[in-house]
Amino acid sequence: MMNEHKLNELKKRLTGVYDLRNAGAVLYWDQTTYMPPGGAEGRGRQQALLAQLAHERFIDPANGRLLDELQADADLLPHDHDDAAYLRVARREYERAIKVPPQFIAELSSHQNESYVAWEHARPENDFGRVRPMLQKTLDLSRRYAEHFAPFAHVADPLIDEADYGMTAAVIRPLFAELRARLAPMVDRVTARPPADDACLRQHYPDAQQWQFNLDIARQIGYDFERGRLDKTAHPFTTSFGAGDIRITTRVAEDDLAYALFSTIHEAGHAMYEQGIDPAFDASPLGQGTSAGVHESQSRLWENVVGRSLDFWEHFFPKAQAIFPAQLSGVSLETFHWAVNRVQRSLIRTEADELTYNLHVMIRFDLELDMLEGKLAIEDLPDAWNARYKSDLGIEPPNNRNGCMQDVHWYAGFIGGSFQGYTLGNIMSGMFYEAALAAHPEIPAEMRAGRFDVLLGWLRNDIYRHGSKFTAAELVQRVTGREMTIEPYIRYLENKYREI
Amino acid sequence: MMNEHKLNELKKRLTGVYDLRNAGAVLYWDQTTYMPPGGAEGRGRQQALLAQLAHERFIDPANGRLLDELQADADLLPHDHDDAAYLRVARREYERAIKVPPQFIAELSSHQNESYVAWEHARPENDFGRVRPMLQKTLDLSRRYAEHFAPFAHVADPLIDEADYGMTAAVIRPLFAELRARLAPMVDRVTARPPADDACLRQHYPDAQQWQFNLDIARQIGYDFERGRLDKTAHPFTTSFGAGDIRITTRVAEDDLAYALFSTIHEAGHAMYEQGIDPAFDASPLGQGTSAGVHESQSRLWENVVGRSLDFWEHFFPKAQAIFPAQLSGVSLETFHWAVNRVQRSLIRTEADELTYNLHVMIRFDLELDMLEGKLAIEDLPDAWNARYKSDLGIEPPNNRNGCMQDVHWYAGFIGGSFQGYTLGNIMSGMFYEAALAAHPEIPAEMRAGRFDVLLGWLRNDIYRHGSKFTAAELVQRVTGREMTIEPYIRYLENKYREI
Secondary structure (H helix, E strand, C coil): CCCHHHHHHHHHHHHHHHHHHHHHHHHHHHHHHCCCHHHHHHHHHHHHHHHHHHHHHHCCHHHHHHHHHHHHHHHHCCCCCHHHHHHHHHHHHHHHHHCCCHHHHHHHHHHHHHHHHHHHHHCCCCCHHHHHHHHHHHHHHHHHHHHCCCCCCCCCHHHHHHHCCCCCHHHHHHHHHHHHHHHHHHHHHHHCCCCCCCCCCCCCCCHHHHHHHHHHHHHHHCCCHHHCCEEECCCCCEEECCCCCEEEEECCECCEHHHHHHHHHHHHHHHHHHHCCCHHHCCCCCCCCCCHHHHHHHHHHHHHHHCCCHHHHHHHHHHHHHHCHHHHCCCCHHHHHHHCCCCCCCCCHHHCCHHHHHHHHHHHHHHHHHHHHCCCCHHHHHHHHHHHHHHHHCCCCCCCCCCCCCCCHHHHCCCCCCCHHHHHHHHHHHHHHHHHHHHCCCHHHHHHCCCCHHHHHHHHHHCHHHCCCCCHHHHHHHHHCCCCCCHHHHHHHHHHHCCC | CCCHHHHHHHHHHHHHHHHHHHHHHHHHHHHHHCCCHHHHHHHHHHHHHHHHHHHHHHCCHHHHHHHHHHHHHHHHCCCCCHHHHHHHHHHHHHHHHHCCCHHHHHHHHHHHHHHHHHHHHHCCCCCHHHHHHHHHHHHHHHHHHHHCCCCCCCCCHHHHHHHCCCCCHHHHHHHHHHHHHHHHHHHHHHHCCCCCCCCCCCCCCCHHHHHHHHHHHHHHHCCCHHHCCEEECCCCCEEECCCCCEEEEECCECCEHHHHHHHHHHHHHHHHHHHCCCHHHCCCCCCCCCCHHHHHHHHHHHHHHHCCCHHHHHHHHHHHHHHCHHHHCCCCHHHHHHHCCCCCCCCCHHHCCHHHHHHHHHHHHHHHHHHHHCCCCHHHHHHHHHHHHHHHHCCCCCCCCCCCCCCCHHHHCCCCCCCHHHHHHHHHHHHHHHHHHHHCCCHHHHHHCCCCHHHHHHHHHHCHHHCCCCCHHHHHHHHHCCCCCCHHHHHHHHHHHCCC
16 A cells, blocks of 8 residues: 555655764764863864754655655555654654754754853853843744744744644643642642751762662663663753663762752653664654653653652662661661652752642743743843742742753743643653553552562553654543543642641 | 865865764764664664765765866965865875765675674684685775776785875885894894793783873873873774864773773874874864874884883883882882883784784785785685794794784775784884984983973974875975885884893
């Protein structure tokens, strides 16, 4: 039925595109882990060239013709056929790519690099004035980028769609409003009591032992070191060079055991998702996680739902005590568990606890929309940010460094579409985990015994192996039989913090 | 005078070619240092694609047209003008590249990969039968490769020329014959006495301390870690990703202090050459060492002439003793110095001492020519190899693993042009070092004080900064005022081994 010859021709062409992107990912990984300072200039040129070549090869009109010629065949295949999915996602990506002129991409990329460098210098100096003109241009470019995809209901929609396909401001706003309304009283209730004592985490934990502990945990939860590695970097991330090489990074703080630990588990969650994708999808449009939200659902499921659970630490705390006897021998499991779950109204998103984390994200999401709509001027951003922290979290940033300059996203990417994925991920992590527990009620007991293969096997089978074959919405429907809802996530949080 | 617009157009085009090659070098470095096993398949595809793209961009006829259009201008410039050199070397490389059809390159590259994998498995099993058909095809492909450059005096000449531009079998044969005639009696004389005791090197030397010692020595002799790094690999090499990032690798053997040490110094020699190239030549035809021979002259100058000298160890031996007191406190400087210079008739080229090393190389060079000429059949190679080891080195390999299967070169590259660079390098190292001493007689005293900047400064100024601007022959003439001669090298060896 399918024209195999043409399909193979298309696949061969796109494999080249993904091979170039993956080569670029190797260069980025090296840049952020091992590259000596002198390498920066040449590396910038090499990366820009690889990105340009990948883009040129992708938007080649021959790809468009092949997609057109194969469309009739694709329409005859069932929705969940691999080839139908391949052509569906390839077309979606192709049509997105050809809508933006290469000159615009070049201008955007050049500005983003410049803005990132400015932010890197300005943030430690708390110098919002220096990045303000950069941010103004980022806003202009974000709007202009979105315009290529007109018409749209909201100017943020094309930017949101790029990270979380199928999502719109109109869908997210009420979902987030509902979540905020449910979270606020929980935060009030929990923070009315003194925060948990986390002094046990804030002792001297030597790098070498932490490293071994991190490796052990990543391996035991199921991250495959035959197809990956763990290295150090300044801002931890996960990267894929293809199905057989998906790497994670972390950062060790010798005065905080939790810092590297949860960063490693978080990135291992991202990486186990990618490692679980059907290898037949390697170097193809289907060979990545399907959206920012689903990706985050996995990193945060492993980091929080698993990694901060009492079940998890029933197994691992004795191991931590064996590695760090001087620091932990006098600490109880309960103390340790609540230390890694300490709730407090704080300033920094990436260090926030599970309960307040989404409040941080939703502030950013709302401010993005306000800026894009023209309701909020860049010069008023610091005040607007601080006002929202005051109203939503009850604390006010003493400076912009720990306020509206804390996250890299707006300074190296777009204004718009950058943050919703984190909270969508949390919401989905609640849905997915509830479904996993329904299918396998033994998961908590397995965790207490240090076994994670039942959970990982379920996730692989129901979510990971599909890569980008299904959208986030389709995946949620397939896995849970429902549309996106915050209820399981709220139930999870209520259950967890009930004891406080 | 020069058409600046066209020259800049050409330079911009070729920068892209070198950026792609450098990106490929990053992928290779990662593959041999940190890549997990699962990465192999994707990495092979990524590298093949980058190599293909670099080649396609290089042989673009537009480059040929620009070279033609600029030739008249280039002819008016002095030979040593940077732009004249740029155009000269670019044309040479371009004309070499366009002579070989891309299909042939693909066939060659695919065979070389297959052959390398076969050798990797066959060598430990001493299975020459498995690689014999591979080697036969390599010989056929080597001859066919050379045919693209017909006419030539000897079929090996195009292969030699590619590594050591300007050299031919007719020049090298008498040079090597003369060297062999002078070395043979020296080897006889030195090996008539019992070999030096190297037991002091063959103790347990923990990896971590060796690593620090290697880093310290590389740094102190002048390898710049701001523009490079040292990592571990199975078969040590140096690689450049451009002027600002030139990396070295080594391998640590805990039962042999010398193993990593001299490998590190050797690679640091290669790398200091590349780090010393004029940064204006970055990512251009001039931005690499000018030939295999000149490169080897530097690696072996630093490894042997410097690194195995008594002057060097007068400074570093006390440091070695401080790091390894249990192993070295009872050892004298003299014992240590002769241990790292132990001469013996041995089987393995890469572990051979300075005196016998060239005998190993010249056997290979002669056998290469014999095979290319059709005088030696592949099936007779093991016997021919063993016969030459018997006659030249006085020992016979007990198996092919430590005989004709020991070096990767024929199994992953060409038969022809692979080995002459090592001995040409030794010969030039003698000439260059004699010239350095004539200009700066204080160099040995500086070394005894742990200072290497006078030597490095001279090498940078007279050799390194020029990159590929001058050929090996031009460089020798400029630096020494003479043509290539073995005399300084023989004098150096005679002086060194006089005491034995």
